[in-house]
Amino acid sequence: MESLYRPEGIEERWQRTWEEEGLYAAEPDPSRERFVVAHPPPNVTGELHMGHALQLALADTLVRWQRMQGKNVLFQPGYDHAGISTQNVVEKELAKEGKTRHDLGREAFEARVWEWLRLYGRTIMSQFRRMGASLDYRRERFTMDDDYVRAVMHFFVHLYAKGWIYRDNRIINWCPFHMTSLSDLELVHRDVDDVLTYVRYPVADGDGQVTIATVRLATIVGDVAVAVHPEDDRYRDLVGKEVVVPYVERRVSIIADERVERDFGTGALKVTPGHDPIDFAIGRDHGLPEPMVIGPDGRMNEEAGDLAGLTQEEAGERILAWIREHGQLEKRENYRHAVALCERCESRIEPLISLQWWCAMDDLKQPALEALRERRVRYHPESQHRFAIESLESAPDWNISRQLWWGHQLPVWYCANGHVTVAESDPDACAECGSTELNREEDVLDTWFSAALWPFATLGWPDQTPDLEAFYPGTLNTTAREIIRLWENRMILAGLEMMGDIPFEDVIIHSTVLAPDGRRMSKSLGTGIDPVEVIDKYGTDATRYGLLKMSSTQDVRFSYGVIEEGRKLTNKLWNASRLLLSGDVDEVAARPKALEEHWILARLEAVRQELEQNLQEFSFAPAVGALYRLTFDDFCDWYAEAIKPQLYAGDADTRATALAALERLLKLLHPVMPHVTEEIWSYLPSRQSRLIVAPWPSAEPVDVTVGPDALDRVQAAAAAYRRSGALVELEGEERRIFEAVVRPQGEPNGNADAEIERLRKEVARAEGMLGNERFVSSAPADVVEGEREKLARYRRELDALGG
RNA sequence: GGGCGCAUAGCUCAGCGGGAGAGCGCCCGCUUCACACGCGGGAGGUCCCUGGUUCGAUCCCAGGUGCGCCCACCA
Numbered sequence: 052m053e054s055l056y057r058p059e060g061i062e063e064r065w066q067r068t069w070e071e072e073g074l075y076a077a078e079p080d081p082s083r084e085r086f087v088v089a090h091p092p093p094n095v096t097g098e099l100h101m102g103h104a105l106q107l108a109l110a111d112t113l114v115r116w117q118r119m120q121g122k123n124v125l126f127q128p129g130y131d132h133a134g135i136s137t138q139n140v141v142e143k144e145l146a147k148e149g150k151t152r153h154d155l156g157r158e159a160f161e162a163r164v165w166e167w168l169r170l171y172g173r174t175i176m177s178q179f180r181r182m183g184a185s186l187d188y189r190r191e192r193f194t195m196d197d198d199y200v201r202a203v204m205h206f207f208v209h210l211y212a213k214g215w216i217y218r219d220n221r222i223i224n225w226c227p228f229h230m231t232s233l234s235d236l237e238l239v240h241r242d243v244d245d246v247l248t249y250v251r252y253p254v255a256d257g258d259g260q261v262t263i264a265t266v267r268l269a270t271i272v273g274d275v276a277v278a279v280h281p282e283d284d285r286y287r288d289l290v291g292k293e294v295v296v297p298y299v300e301r302r303v304s305i306i307a308d309e310r311v312e313r314d315f316g317t318g319a320l321k322v323t324p325g326h327d328p329i330d331f332a333i334g335r336d337h338g339l340p341e342p343m344v345i346g347p348d349g350r351m352n353e354e355a356g357d358l359a360g361l362t363q364e365e366a367g368e369r370i371l372a373w374i375r376e377h378g379q380l381e382k383r384e385n386y387r388h389a390v391a392l393c394e395r396c397e398s399r400i401e402p403l404i405s406l407q408w409w410c411a412m413d414d415l416k417q418p419a420l421e422a423l424r425e426r427r428v429r430y431h432p433e434s435q436h437r438f439a440i441e442s443l444e445s446a447p448d449w450n451i452s453r454q455l456w457w458g459h460q461l462p463v464w465y466c467a468n469g470h471v472t473v474a475e476s477d478p479d480a481c482a483e484c485g486s487t488e489l490n491r492e493e494d495v496l497d498t499w500f501s502a503a504l505w506p507f508a509t510l511g512w513p514d515q516t517p518d519l520e521a522f523y524p525g526t527l528n529t530t531a532r533e534i535i536r537l538w539e540n541r542m543i544l545a546g547l548e549m550m551g552d553i554p555f556e557d558v559i560i561h562s563t564v565l566a567p568d569g570r571r572m573s574k575s576l577g578t579g580i581d582p583v584e585v586i587d588k589y590g591t592d593a594t595r596y597g598l599l600k601m602s603s604t605q606d607v608r609f610s611y612g613v614i615e616e617g618r619k620l621t622n623k624l625w626n627a628s629r630l631l632l633s634g635d636v637d638e639v640a641a642r643p644k645a646l647e648e649h650w651i652l653a654r655l656e657a658v659r660q661e662l663e664q665n666l667q668e669f670s671f672a673p674a675v676g677a678l679y680r681l682t683f684d685d686f687c688d689w690y691a692e693a694i695k696p697q698l699y700a701g702d703a704d705t706r707a708t709a710l711a712a713l714e715r716l717l718k719l720l721h722p723v724m725p726h727v728t729e730e731i732w733s734y735l736p737s738r739q740s741r742l743i744v745a746p747w748p749s750a751e752p753v754d755v756t757v758g759p760d761a762l763d764r765v766q767a768a769a770a771a772y773r774r775s776g777a778l779v780e781l782e783g784e785e786r787r788i789f790e791a792v793v794r795p796q797g798e799p800n801g802n803a804d805a806e807i808e809r810l811r812k813e814v815a816r817a818e819g820m821l822g823n824e825r826f827v828s829s830a831p832a833d834v835v836e837g838e839r840e841k842l843a844r845y846r847r848e849l850d851a852l853g854g
Numbered sequence: 855g856g857g858c859g860c861a862u863a864g865c866u867c868a869g870c871g872g873g874a875g876a877g878c879g880c881c882c883g884c885u886u887c888a889c890a891c892g893c894g895g896g897a898g899g900u901c902c903c904u905g906g907u908u909c910g911a912u913c914c915c916a917g918g919u920g921c922g923c924c925c926a927c928c929a
Contacts, residue, residue: 054889222927240926247929265929315928328927389926402927434858441857442925532858532924563923567866571923600877603868605859606923610866612878615891619877622891630888676868676876691888699887773895795886795893816873825909826872834872841873 056625058590062726066180069729074743075185077125079521086117087125087525089506089554090186091534092194094133095168096140099178101564101572101609102531104582107182108598109561109671110529114185115722116666119747125522126185127509129192130173134458134498135229135237139395141167141457157456157493164457178583183591183725185743192509194501195459202508203501204462204475206549211473215411216451218471222324222331223450225401226393227349231454232407233393234497235447236537238400240389247386248371249317251379252277252294255302261286261294262381264316266388267326268367272299272355273344276322278333281307283318296321298373299356308333328402341404349401408452408461408494416443419544428543428553431669435532435560442536443544451497458495465490503541506554513549524552529559532605559669562607564598569608580609592724593617596675599723603672620679621727624720627687628731631709634701639737641711642704646784647693648712649757654685655715657759659748662719675723686716689762692792710735715748762788767848769793777806779851803852810849817842 069075088110093103110126118124141164142152152160173193179186192199210216223232248268251260261277274296279286286305293302303322310329311320324334325343334341346352351361358366374380391400422428423440430436452461464472466481467488480487504512506528510519524546530539539558546554565571566578573579586594596617601607643649658681665674690712697705714735717728721742732742765788768779772793781789817838820826827835 055891056889235926263929267929270929310927312928320929323929327929329929330927332927388928391927438857438924536925565922569922601867608866610878612866616877619891623889626889626892628888633888672868680876687888688893692893695887793894813873820872820910823909827909829909830872838872 054626054629056622056727058592058621058726061730062181062183062591065726065729066183069185069741069743070180070188072741074741075126075187076189077123077187077522079517080123081521083121083123085125085522085526086114086122087127087522087555088114088527088529089127089509089525090129090184091528091530091538092129092131092192092502092505093175094136095130095172095193096133096137097175099175099182099582101580101582102561103175103179104182104585104594105561105564105598105602106529106531107179107184108595109559109602109669110527111182111184111725112595112599112671112722113527113666113669115725115743116747118185118743119718119721119745120749121746123521124185125190125525126187127190127192128176128179128184128186128188129190129505129509130175130194131498131502132193132195132458134453134455134495135231135233135395136498137164137168137172138455138457139229152456160456181583181586181591183595185725190509194498194505194508198511199501199504199508200459201475202504202512203459203496205513206500206504206545207462207496208473208475209549210410210415213414215415216408217411218406218408220404220406221409221450222328222402223405223407224391225347225403225405226396226398227347227401228396228398229393229455230347232405232450232452233400234450234499236499237394238391239394239397241392241397242387243390245386245388245390246383247316248374248383249381250297250321250374251381252296252321253379254289255293255295257292259289260379261289261305261319262317263319263321265321266386267363268370269351269355269358269363270323270326270344271297271321271370272351272358272366273323273325273342274299274301274303274321275324275334275339275342276303276337277305278308278311278320278322279305279318280311280313281309283311283313285318297377297379298370306333306337308337325404326402331402331404343403345401345403347401347403349399407450408463408492410449410451410500412446412448415548416446416540416544418547419443419540422543422547422553428556428558430535430539430558430560432560435535435558439535439540439558443540446536446540449497451500452492452494453497454493455495458498459501460495461492463492465492499537499541502538503545504549506542506546507550523550523554525555527557527559528555529561531563532560535560557669562602562605564601565606565608567609567611572609585611585614589614589618590621590726592621592727596620596723599671599675601672603670616679617724620682621724623687624682624716624724624727624731627682627691628713628734630691630698631706631713632731632734634706637736638703638707639710639714639735640707642708644704644708645694645697646757646761647690647788648705648708650759650761651685651690651712652715653757653759653761654681654690655712655719655748659715659719663749666722678720678723682716682720686712689766689792692795693788694791696791710737717742718745718748721745765789765792767844771806771848771852775803775806777803777852779848807849807852810845810852813845814842814849817845 090110114124114126224238226233245266247264247266249262249264251262253260277294289305290307292305294305295302310333322330322333324331324339324341326345342354344351344355351358351366353359393400420443430439462474464478466484466486468484468486470481470483472478472482506525507523510516510522512519542554570578593614597614600613643652658677661677662674694705694709717732721728729742732738765785768781768789771777771779820838
């Protein structure tokens with residue numbers, strides 16, 4: 052064993068060994084309690100990023116801990132086909148060849164996606180392995196697997212039969228690049244500099260005018276009304292009258308609607324139902340026509356008359372010129388506001404009316420809301436639980452159709468007579484008229500529609516498989532904040548609807564890892580840090596440690612310092628075991644006799660409890676902090692130093708006990724740092740199995756006759772001596788330990804006077820507090836008692852120093 | 855505009871009613887037979903501001919300031 056721990060080969064070797072020996076494998080076993088984590092399936096085209104790395108570190112730590120506790124663990128891996136995202140990647144490939152998907156046609160394009168995936172996709176699991184993630188890789192699932200597709204169709208047909216899936220013409224978010232609708236959750240908003248134009252609409256049959264403000268002049272030709280707030284005194288008399296829309300010179304009514312903001316612009320809103328969500332809602336309620344003047348390509352269409360074929364910008368300029376000529380321009384002002392963009396291509400979203408498939412949420416979400424309110428499913432931290440409930444309560448009907456080619460095609464067929472047939476597999480004839488001329492709906496489903504089934508479709512559902520029986524409902528899920536509405540909530544409602552039970556009990560919403568400068572990690576900003584590079588440099592164990600240590604707050608800045616801390620911990624542990632494992636090693640048995648031996652076993656037990664408490668509460672940062680202090684301060688700096696004389700003297704009991712202590716330390720560290728601990732474990736003569744499946748220490752009761760505070764006096768004396776040369780008198784075992792640990796460090800710096808001075812100040816402080824009657828009478832008894840004990844100890848130490 | 859969160863040592867962050875802490879960085883001393891990627895010691899802080907509660911507030915409450923993330927149909 053060399054003195055520097057080198058993780059490279061060791062980590063890779065254990066990852067291979069664990070997997071080959073089947074130690075990640077999960078099989079149904081009703082005799083054991085289960086622990087099931089359906090890990091979020093990454094995009095099939097994806098690469099490991101810091102969010103994945105943190106997610107894996109958190110989940111795998113819990114998984115390994117539970118496995119050591121003897122639970123039947125299923126840690127489920129797999130991929131998501133990620134509709135629009137994957138299609139985007141392959142279309143970019145095609146673009147390099149100067150082709151579009153339309154050049155290939157749908158079938159050839161789909162074949163091309165599969166081919167691309169065969170060559171370049173599904174590579175992320177090897178990176179998951181490098182994170183040490185103990186997923187049952189034999190069970191890898193893909194949301195486009197035949198069985199999974201069957202599950203998705205079953206889900207759709209079920210919801211349709213209940214009347215919860217319907218088709219309707221509504222305003223939707225249209226991406227003119229991808230030529231598809233998008234849900235609200237697939238948009239990003241960004242501030243842009245725009246111009247707000249104030250345009251006068253003359254009142255027909257009379258004097259006066261109404262001025263409206265708009266940033267989209269081109270949509271004027273689609274205006275069907277002007278709306279004002281019903282309680283706006285400025286316009287009260289005009290409601291019911293008509294105004295003339297500029298350029299098209301069409302007469303439209305002035306209507307009253309509460310959705311109009313009185314404070315914005317002039318308080319008058321031009322109503323364009325075809326191209327604005329609010330206008331659409333107002334239009335529907337007032338029974339207005341819904342002309343669309345912008346086509347799916349983002350250009351003006353035939354409805355726009357002589358503007359047809361122009362871009363919106365060009366059309367806007369023509370209209371502006373017309374308005375100027377007619378003296379109807381009031382003013383133009385710069386205006387910065389947020390616009391909606393496609394999250395994949397950042398094209399500006401066109402709101403337009405389109406015939407789409409929808410999933411009604413009102414009934415579907417009720418059981419999920421109940422489960423959340425009753426806390427049968429719990430989000431952590433608590434603030435996210437409230438957010439999850441609120442966002443589910445307000446969830447609108449879900450646009451589930453996408454005009455893409457990559458995804459689950461809707462199981463819907465149209466016959467020549469216009470009837471709709473919905474079936475799990477290709478129907479021979481129309482369910483209504485028997486027509487055999489059937490055309491399948493071309494749209495595919497929103498990726499999240501299939502993802503909602505992940506916890507049970509991965510187990511063979513809709514078939515009643517042994518796996519489904521054994522591993523549903525699951526236990527835990529981990530995810531990022533922005534995924535709550537897209538995925539977590541939908542898994543809960545799908546699980547309750549189809550399985551009659553929740554998919555998991557706890558959801559950990561983990562931190563967002565920001566770049567070291569506090570900005571978002573993103574490739575486009577150049578602020579991303581590749582976890583694989585971090586692993587290459589520091590090792591997987593150190594990276595896991597660092598990520599866990601960072602994970603305490605909602606948003607964390609990535610810090611190499613914390614990863615480095617983890618690396619030092621692996622190195623320290625490595626060297627401590629070199630000390631304890633050198634020489635003749637033949638026995639591992641806790642036979643504590645000396646004070647420090649009892650003490651370290653008590654410390655290990657105390658930290659075991661602290662660790663369990665922290666992990667149960669998903670408080671990872673305090674957990675790894677406790678492990679660090681245990682290893683460095685307690686195990687190495689005190690215990691190992693204290694036993695050195697006996698160790699060098701060849702005392703068999705000391706060594707056997709030391710190895711037993713090391714064994715327990717390795718077990719506590721293993722969930723966080725699996726590789727270095729398994730490597731050291733392999734040198735222990737007593738080992739009967741791999742550390743990964745060794746029993747958690749709680750199964751081995753330790754005789755704790757000496758408390759964790761047994762070395763307090765020695766440690767205080769050592770601190771005083773090192774700080775000032777003050778020699779507190781110690782006797783017997785305490786003196787022996789003091790000399791073993793402290794003396795080799797050389798002579799102290801200062802002199803005893805400084806220590807005496809410090810102790811006097813402490814005595815004065817404690818006396819002051821205990822002399823305060825309000826404190827003694829109102830503070831908790833244990834606090835007062837604690838102060839008394841401190842005072843007594845300070846006085847004793849002062850006496851010992853002759854102060 | 856809404857929600858959530860954060861402001862503590864030069865940096866990254868713990869602590870969250872009774873002594874202000876860790877890691878890194880910095881300074882000093884140590885080639886001590888596990889580790890110099892180490893050991894020991896040290897310097898360094900109106901615990902963001904203003905009020906309130908309390909015998910006592912970095913910690914609880916209210917308000918303010920600054921920052922971050924998520925969400926959002928004021929055209």
